[in-house]
Amino acid sequence: MSVLEGAEVGVGADADVRTETETARVRVVVLTGAPGAGKTETGRRLVRRYQVPAALIDTDAVADVYPWQADERLYAVLGRNLRACLDSYLEWGARVVVLSGVMLPGRTLDQFADLLADPRLEWVFYGLRARPEQLAERILADRKVQEADGRLSWSHLDEEVATVPGVRQVETGALTAAQVVDLIAAAEAADLPPGTLTAPAPSGPWPVTPAGAAVGATENAAVGARSVTPVSAADARSVCTAALGRAGFPPPVAERAAAELVAAEADGQPSHGLLRVPEYVAAVAAGELCPTARPRVHRTGERAVLVDGGRAPGVLVRRLLATELARAAQGGPVVVGLRDSGHLGRLAPLGREVAGQGLVLLGFVNFCGAGRKVAPAGGTDGRWATNPLLLACPAPPGAPLVLDMSTSAAAEGVVRAALLAGTEVPPGLLIGTDGASVTDPRLLYTEPPRAALAPLGGVAGHKGHALAALVETLAGAVAGAGHAAAPQGPGNGGLFVAFRVDALGRSGAAVGAAVSALEQHLLAGPRVDQERAPRLPGRAVRPPHAPDLLTPPAALWQRIRQLASTDPSKGIAPCPTPC
Structure with a gap:
């Protein structure tokens, strides 16, 4: 450190x-x-x-x-x-x-x-x-x-x-x-x-x-x-792997899931980090996640497939999505629908992997109609999920451009991370029942909730509301994953489209040169902070390696350690359907 x-x-x-x-x-x-x-x-x-x-x-x-x-x-x-x-x-x-x-x-x-x-x-x-x-x-x-x-x-x-x-x-x-x-x-x-x-x-x-x-x-x-409790990244991976293993995750899947959660925590994204371990364990206990399931592919057309997640862990589903989307490199565009997946986690790694094969990727992910914690424009209670967008484009020789963003003012995990840390959230992320901004994260989790996530753009949030509606329609209605008016979740559904970056006659090198010109255009402008240059999405300046010391909330880490030592025969319900 x-x-x-x-x-x-x-x-x-x-x-x-x-x-x-x-x-x-x-x-x-x-x-x-x-x-x-x-x-x-x-x-x-x-x-x-x-x-x-x-x-x-x-x-x-x-x-x-x-x-x-x-x-x-x-x-x-x-x-x-x-x-x-x-x-x-x-x-x-x-x-x-x-x-x-x-x-x-x-x-x-x-x-x-x-x-x-x-x-x-x-x-x-x-x-x-x-x-x-x-x-x-x-x-x-x-x-x-x-x-x-x-x-x-x-x-x-x-x-x-x-x-x-x-x-x-x-x-x-x-x-x-x-x-x-x-x-x-x-x-x-x-x-x-x-x-x-x-x-x-x-x-x-x-x-x-x-x-x-x-x-x-x-x-x-x-x-x-x-x-908070300081813990090494290696210890975090070991304990999280044990906790997921106790919940029924096969060892390779538990290791892969734990590694991703620790990487998110080390990258300063606790919303997709260690706090997900108790969530995944609870989902297994509730029959909402089947750790031994394997996603399946159903061909629906020459260039279209539907992935049935089978409530499998998101790390497995993402791998299958990447495999199916990669077929676009050998021909025309590929359309992939997704239903009934476990939590996919961060989408940016999927975007980088697909774009790394010379493909443009458009992705729309919902929560199969569940997770309704986001207020619509002009509303005060949760009607949408956070419904993230994933956009990625290769730009050789530099890193691909990748956008992984919620259509709400913040991911729900950001509020949960603040709750676990005992801190308030910044103004503008939560809307109270009177329509005013509130900062107490506990209000999102009362029964009934006394706050909702604001749509992207704040309380008015017409643009975020419109994006959420389209994501819900594409993932929920077009892909058939379930939507807010007819839930089939919880879980992730989605719609993904991949096509070659040169599909319209411009080479990947030409696109990369254009992106480089855009980057220089940004850098040439005046700045509010001279120490921080504008950047293109996906091109953040990252440290050479992630921190070796994590500082999760003490109560969260204590809970994960308890889960890692809990008798797996107690408190964990079997999958509701054969895996």
Whole structure:
């Protein structure tokens, strides 16, 4: 994971030349926060978790001056002492240095500004947070050289923890010291090679905000509802695979589905990420999803087929859709209808796969008439599902253009993700029963619902409403998947059309050149934000690899772990029809 906005910190340009083994980066784990946050005790316990040579530097030990006064002179002395200790421990052979203290911008942290470019040290910051009364209680119970009154006057520094670039904030108010250490150790274990330190599996709910997230003091009271648990991507795949396997998914299908959900979570799309695991398990229990089913193809014409999903997992159905649509590469257009599929998941991967074969793809997906949580234009209750569109076009030599979007203001999973995270949704996504915008995600899930998703375009939303109606008609009526007035779901239905990009006489290269010209046209225009250039759909700037550490809501992760260890013979109903 990135630390300090990706900066790496070294020990100085005059360091001795070392062998390749000796120059492996040393990890500096900084525990920062206001006085009373618990940094010292956390550092003492944490350093014992590492299974490689590790050292602890406590700023209290190198700044115990009297009379104590936090000013520029103290910061300078503290900076020199910390440098000396750091150099000594590195010479000794430390692979990890735990540093506890008030390391904040504008204070001690500034003494290390010249070290932020050296690649031999890797810094990671954990910001320990607590409410003022909690800080005061801890300070009064902890005897130090500095007077309690002086330390009490610095409780406002808790607000500054969020200003540390890349900081991983930890709310300690409701935790024991052991729980705080367990939380940080779990995050460290996810970052480092196996065996670097001992860390128990996170059992949550431990409040921690993702790297770089700013949490103000006014939000602290509610942070318990937004608690998350750090978990490595590898562990997430393993546990999700186990949970789906317990529900009856065959091992290869469970692995493939889990990998897709983890990839979505890592890509910052929790609406199609880990929250789907309990949903899939519940769907199996309700007989709405048959994990061992296999989709079937029925030929309805020379270039047309109907795929009967048979309530099979979406990962299997998508593979069959891609196979059938690929036939367009060898001849004329292909039309594929879809009925009764399990949740298809993200559609963009299907678009990229088909477009990668030189094909244009048009796709329209509904929920077989179920999932009615989207208000029509001028309405206030759910009449449509989110009814996504999928459009893809090859544009060689660059990446294909891919559009995967709901015809509602947001995917329903976005609201559910906010509900699980304990946060509000932005204005304009939900409509209350009075037609006004609301931001409480819970209102979408009351019985009866007290809110509906807004159509694309907001409360008026005529364009999103019209698109939803056409998708419902094409997928529900034309493909026969079921529609809002005659539901056959829940599940996904759809209509897909694929044809060669050169079908109208223009080569793929010519189309690609035209798309490149469009891209340059966009880049040449003025921008609101000079750091963010306009882009074509499907051509987002992506990191070279997905994050290795996920931070799902603690309650969600705890539920998935429970599902992974549940006796599959209890609570899971068989498929209503033979698979």
